[in-house]
Amino acid sequence: MKELVQLLANGVVSGSIIALAAVGISLVYGILRIVNFAHGDYLAFGAFAALLVNVTWGGSMVLATVFAVLATAALSIALELVLWRPMRRKGAGVFTLFVTGIGLALVLRHLLFLVATAEQRRYDVDVFQVYDIGGIRLSQSQLIGVGLSLVSLLLIALLLARSSIGKAMRAVSDDVDLAAIAGVNVDRIVLFTWILAGALAGLGGVLAGLLQSAFDPNVGFVLLLPVFAAVVLGGIGSAYGALVGGVGLGIAMELSTWDALAGGLSPVWKPVVAFAVLTAVLLFRPQGLFGRAATL
Amino acid sequence: MSALTSLDFWAFVGVIAGIYTIFALGLQVQFGFTGLMNFGHVAFMAISAYTMAILVVKVGLPLGLAALAAVVAGILFGLVVGLPSLRLRADYFAITTIAFAEIVRHVALNWDALTGGSQGTIALAGPLQAASYNTAWVDFQTRVGGWLSPILGEDPNKDLVMLFIVWAAALVLLVLVQYVIKSPWGRVLKAVREDEDAAAALGKNVFSYKLQSLALGAGLGAVAGLFYAFQFSFFSPNDFEPLTTFFAWTIVILGGTARNWAVPVGAVIFGIIFAGTRFFEFAPFTLFDSPERAYLRLVIIGLILIALMAFRPQGLLGKREDLVFE
Numbered sequence: 001m002k003e004l005v006q007l008l009a010n011g012v013v014s015g016s017i018i019a020l021a022a023v024g025i026s027l028v029y030g031i032l033r034i035v036n037f038a039h040g041d042y043l044a045f046g047a048f049a050a051l052l053v054n055v056t057w058g059g060s061m062v063l064a065t066v067f068a069v070l071a072t073a074a075l076s077i078a079l080e081l082v083l084w085r086p087m088r089r090k091g092a093g094v095f096t097l098f099v100t101g102i103g104l105a106l107v108l109r110h111l112l113f114l115v116a117t118a119e120q121r122r123y124d125v126d127v128f129q130v131y132d133i134g135g136i137r138l139s140q141s142q143l144i145g146v147g148l149s150l151v152s153l154l155l156i157a158l159l160l161a162r163s164s165i166g167k168a169m170r171a172v173s174d175d176v177d178l179a180a181i182a183g184v185n186v187d188r189i190v191l192f193t194w195i196l197a198g199a200l201a202g203l204g205g206v207l208a209g210l211l212q213s214a215f216d217p218n219v220g221f222v223l224l225l226p227v228f229a230a231v232v233l234g235g236i237g238s239a240y241g242a243l244v245g246g247v248g249l250g251i252a253m254e255l256s257t258w259d260a261l262a263g264g265l266s267p268v269w270k271p272v273v274a275f276a277v278l279t280a281v282l283l284f285r286p287q288g289l290f291g292r293a294a295t296l
Numbered sequence: 297m298s299a300l301t302s303l304d305f306w307a308f309v310g311v312i313a314g315i316y317t318i319f320a321l322g323l324q325v326q327f328g329f330t331g332l333m334n335f336g337h338v339a340f341m342a343i344s345a346y347t348m349a350i351l352v353v354k355v356g357l358p359l360g361l362a363a364l365a366a367v368v369a370g371i372l373f374g375l376v377v378g379l380p381s382l383r384l385r386a387d388y389f390a391i392t393t394i395a396f397a398e399i400v401r402h403v404a405l406n407w408d409a410l411t412g413g414s415q416g417t418i419a420l421a422g423p424l425q426a427a428s429y430n431t432a433w434v435d436f437q438t439r440v441g442g443w444l445s446p447i448l449g450e451d452p453n454k455d456l457v458m459l460f461i462v463w464a465a466a467l468v469l470l471v472l473v474q475y476v477i478k479s480p481w482g483r484v485l486k487a488v489r490e491d492e493d494a495a496a497a498l499g500k501n502v503f504s505y506k507l508q509s510l511a512l513g514a515g516l517g518a519v520a521g522l523f524y525a526f527q528f529s530f531f532s533p534n535d536f537e538p539l540t541t542f543f544a545w546t547i548v549i550l551g552g553t554a555r556n557w558a559v560p561v562g563a564v565i566f567g568i569i570f571a572g573t574r575f576f577e578f579a580p581f582t583l584f585d586s587p588e589r590a591y592l593r594l595v596i597i598g599l600i601l602i603a604l605m606a607f608r609p610q611g612l613l614g615k616r617e618d619l620v621f622e
Binding site: 035083086087090092094095096097098099100102103104105106107109110111113114118225228229231232236266268269271272275276278279282283286287288 | 333380381383384385386387388390391392394395396398399402403405406538542545549587588591592594595597598599600601602604605606609
């Protein structure tokens with residue numbers, strides 16, 4: 001039983017970081033119909049922006065995280081202005097935007113490799129500090145990670161549900177033309193969505209780097225496929241679905257290693273578990289858990 | 297400049313281009329002619345290469361039989377992928393196919409007893425003995441080299457002989473695909489690509505046609521997997537990262553969507569970029585050391601993809617009206 005609770009806790013920790021990235025991808029898809037394949041590399045950019053402050057400049061981890069969030073949001077806006085907006089103005093469709101995302105992912109990741117090299121990096125933090133909470137043992141990084149991501153996810157949910165800009169976002173996601181006629185400034189909503197997605201990616205990247213003992217510029221890309229699995233699982237474009245999909249996948253991946261489940265799988269199979277869950281769910285619910293069948 | 301005039305360099309580029317022609321031809325059938333956004337194409341290459349190597353090393357099957365079984369395995373896996381995922385929307389399908397390919401790669405990486413794990417095929421026969429699946433292939437290649445000696449001279453370069461074999465196979469397959477696409481069956485594929493509902497209204501079983509197209513493309517990917525395994529005489533799960541699928545996409549998009557003969561054109565351009573890091577030892581490439589050039593090459597491929605999408609989404613030789621999803 002104790003092992004089960006520990007695994008559940010680990011699952012919530014890793015799942016909440018997957019959810020953080022998944023919500024960003026889902027928001028962008030909901031507003032712009034872009035499946036942003038480069039989102040994983042936005043995460044990697046965030047992780048390395050924080051590394052710059054924390055290790056190269058010797059700043060605190062808090063400062064590094066704030067810097068990473070701002071820098072990734074700035075990158076996100078810059079790419080909207082120089083790449084995505086011109087592409088949309090040309091009338092690019094789902095496929096064109098998807099391939100553009102793949103190209104962008106290749107460019108970003110390998111520029112990062114060129115600048116930062118393939119060396120394994122770690123933040124300047126105390127990795128041995130472990131807390132015992134009612135029998136659950138979590139490291140300092142894990143606690144900070146799960147705390148920050150759950151708070152951020154809660155804020156996003158509140159923003160979408162309550163604020164006027166959140167309502168406008170949902171309106172644009174439902175029907176761009178109708179929202180524009182109703183007086184929503186669509187360009188502003190698009191920029192805001194990219195800021196939000198970039199900021200979430202920056203935070204997610206730092207937390208992913210924090211939770212792995214060491215990372216290189218592939219840190220975002222290896223996370224991207226489980227994140228996509230979470231997005232599709234929840235239903236593309238549904239932010240709440242991405243949240244549930246992310247945490248659900250995190251828990252499923254951890255539970256697969258549980259001894260009581262037929263001896264448990266070796267942790268190396270976690271990605272396979274994520275993809276198997278995705279395929280199984282899509283067999284029965286082709287639109288994902290929270291996706292609308294009508295959009296099929 | 298010596299690299300650009302050396303026969304070895306161009307033979308290597310040609311072999312890479314030939315293997316990727318066959319590989320990308322499978323994607324052309326699936327995407328160009330049928331509109332399937334398959335982003336897990338590398339899985340068919342991996343399944344076939346591993347099936348062949350395992351059957352030769354562990355079961356002791358003759359190479360020809362093992363190769364045949366490998367292509368069948370690739371086609372069967374195409375059906376396995378298609379059955380659950382072809383009913384999905386295009387973007388879900390794209391992500392699900394990547395997921396399938398990643399499952400294959402992770403199984404190859406972690407099922408050491410079957411695949412040799414991260415060490416690759418060298419560990420197929422167990423940890424202490426180096427396994428080789430291609431002794432029969434090397435014999436065959438030497439024999440072909442003998443037949444070609446009037447053209448290539450005595451004892452020709454290994455890559456040169458491979459160049460002839462791969463391109464002979466590529467040409468046969470190109471002609472075959474051209475024939476199939478021009479047939480009534482191929483016209484239905486295009487109809488499915490243009491308008492599924494209309495094709496269904498005419499009584500065509502859209503799902504079945506999509507599945508057949510996916511399987512045909514999978515078979516071509518499997519053949520490419522065999523040549524890949526023969527050319528490099530050793531492979532490991534790292535060879536089957538999603539990147540390899542993106543290379544095939546680059547070739548199809550660069551050459552031109554729904555144009556058969558554009559595939560080899562795209563593949564040759566890709567081959568030069570791919571092999572370039574090994575041989576381009578003159579300015580401005582000398583500013584970068586060798587691993588840096590490997591990264592630079594991928595930055596360039598990414599930029600090509602973005603530029604094509606922005607300025608010529610139908611590719612160099614494609615027609616705008618054949619472009620799907622616009």
